[in-house]
Amino acid sequence: MKKSYATNDKHIVINERSLVAVEFTIEWKSFYACHTDCFYTRNLNLWRDLLPENIHKSLIGKYSELTLNFQCNEFFKFCEFDDNLLFEINQKQFDRKCFFPLEIVPQSGRFYPKGILKGLQNIFKGNQEPFRCVSYDESNIIVDFNHPLSGLHPKLSMFIHEIRTKSGETGGECTDWIETIINGPGMQARWNETPTDFFKDNPFSRTDENNDTLFYEKPRFTSHVDKKARSIISGIYGNILKDGMKVLDLMSSWQSHVPGHVELDSLIGIGLNKEEMELNFQLNEHIVYDLNRTPVLPFRDSEFDSVICSLSIEYLTKPFEIFKEIARILKPGGYFITTFSNRWFPPKVIRIWTELYEFERMGLVLEYFIRTGKFKNLHTYSMRGLPRAWDDKYFPEFPLSDPIYAVWGMRG
Numbered sequence: 001m002k003k004s005y006a007t008n009d010k011h012i013v014i015n016e017r018s019l020v021a022v023e024f025t026i027e028w029k030s031f032y033a034c035h036t037d038c039f040y041t042r043n044l045n046l047w048r049d050l051l052p053e054n055i056h057k058s059l060i061g062k063y064s065e066l067t068l069n070f071q072c073n074e075f076f077k078f079c080e081f082d083d084n085l086l087f088e089i090n091q092k093q094f095d096r097k098c099f100f101p102l103e104i105v106p107q108s109g110r111f112y113p114k115g116i117l118k119g120l121q122n123i124f125k126g127n128q129e130p131f132r133c134v135s136y137d138e139s140n141i142i143v144d145f146n147h148p149l150s151g152l153h154p155k156l157s158m159f160i161h162e163i164r165t166k167s168g169e170t171g172g173e174c175t176d177w178i179e180t181i182i183n184g185p186g187m188q189a190r191w192n193e194t195p196t197d198f199f200k201d202n203p204f205s206r207t208d209e210n211n212d213t214l215f216y217e218k219p220r221f222t223s224h225v226d227k228k229a230r231s232i233i234s235g236i237y238g239n240i241l242k243d244g245m246k247v248l249d250l251m252s253s254w255q256s257h258v259p260g261h262v263e264l265d266s267l268i269g270i271g272l273n274k275e276e277m278e279l280n281f282q283l284n285e286h287i288v289y290d291l292n293r294t295p296v297l298p299f300r301d302s303e304f305d306s307v308i309c310s311l312s313i314e315y316l317t318k319p320f321e322i323f324k325e326i327a328r329i330l331k332p333g334g335y336f337i338t339t340f341s342n343r344w345f346p347p348k349v350i351r352i353w354t355e356l357y358e359f360e361r362m363g364l365v366l367e368y369f370i371r372t373g374k375f376k377n378l379h380t381y382s383m384r385g386l387p388r389a390w391d392d393k394y395f396p397e398f399p400l401s402d403p404i405y406a407v408w409g410m411r412g
Helices: 053-059 177-181 227-240 274-278 319-329 358-372
Strands: 018-029 033-045 066-071 086-090 111-113 130-136 140-144 155-165 246-252 266-271 285-288 304-310 330-340 375-384 404-411
Touching: 018 177, 033 155, 033 177, 053 066, 053 155, 227 304, 227 330, 227 404, 246 319, 266 274, 274 285, 304 319, 319 330, 319 358, 330 358, 358 375, 358 404
Parallel strands: 033 375, 246 266, 246 304, 266 285, 304 330
Antiparallel strands: 018 033, 018 155, 066 155, 086 140, 111 130, 130 140, 330 404, 375 404
């Protein structure tokens, strides 16, 4: 059952003047992975917001704590792949100097804003809608203007958390909820199962190339995401980790995000700041270790049941070596789970991470898993739109919780 984020009066039903708290979930599959993308809103306004007619009608008369399910052709008008939106342009139409002094070079499988293109009908310079570079040569580029979910036949479910009756005015901002929830999903998948080219032009370089031990020498005790986002990370781990497991917390700090109800045999932390890990009450043991300097994990083969990596995968400069090491120390059937958001330490984040759309970053991490060749049952997950806690220091300036993205796989 879905977790409820609000109190409910179960005697209220949805009508044309209702405000509805609802969680949208899109589920779809690519060749290598299963994908789940969630979006929560507390204020779906039946009077003025935009929804497909059949979905609008399906909501009327429904109670809270109910799930409605729809097929892609019932909600997604761009469901089918349109061959006419796959076409060739001249290299000169790709404006590499659009974001001067940064030079943008097209790479196969990557996404770029349409405003970077010149000489195309109905495309203006400020257009931020993404398109995909499929392939290129010295003269031309094949571009795909289809929505990233086109041809992938997603399924939509809506879980009704709370129903409120709106009184008074009915005007105000109008939200197209389908356009909102499908903005991003699909970008984490390869194009036609062709590997995405994330790895040219020194993608793992950083602003600060000094020894990482210097940057992390002093403890920070910083929560990198808000309380609600941390609870989502804990929920992901709680759904996969089981009692009695031996787990490695990779790139550990003072918070491991493992839910309290999971009784692990042990949780070992490996990270760069001793003081932070010493105050992590969940750790049974910790090791100070620089993975970017020595990408060989100091553990035996098949030693761990699972490995977690929270809010840190974007700092690895040798990810392929580390993912192979994780496969080595995991027992067959063990999971490696990575979680991240859209916040990081700018001096130490890898360059490619800063140049990607948020959903593309899941695609980058998927490439780490796929190219390692040791993992199966790959999944991605995203959660956006949850309300930020009122006592959070960034509320009300930032009313929404930090988005959470996750990628995990099983050791084959």
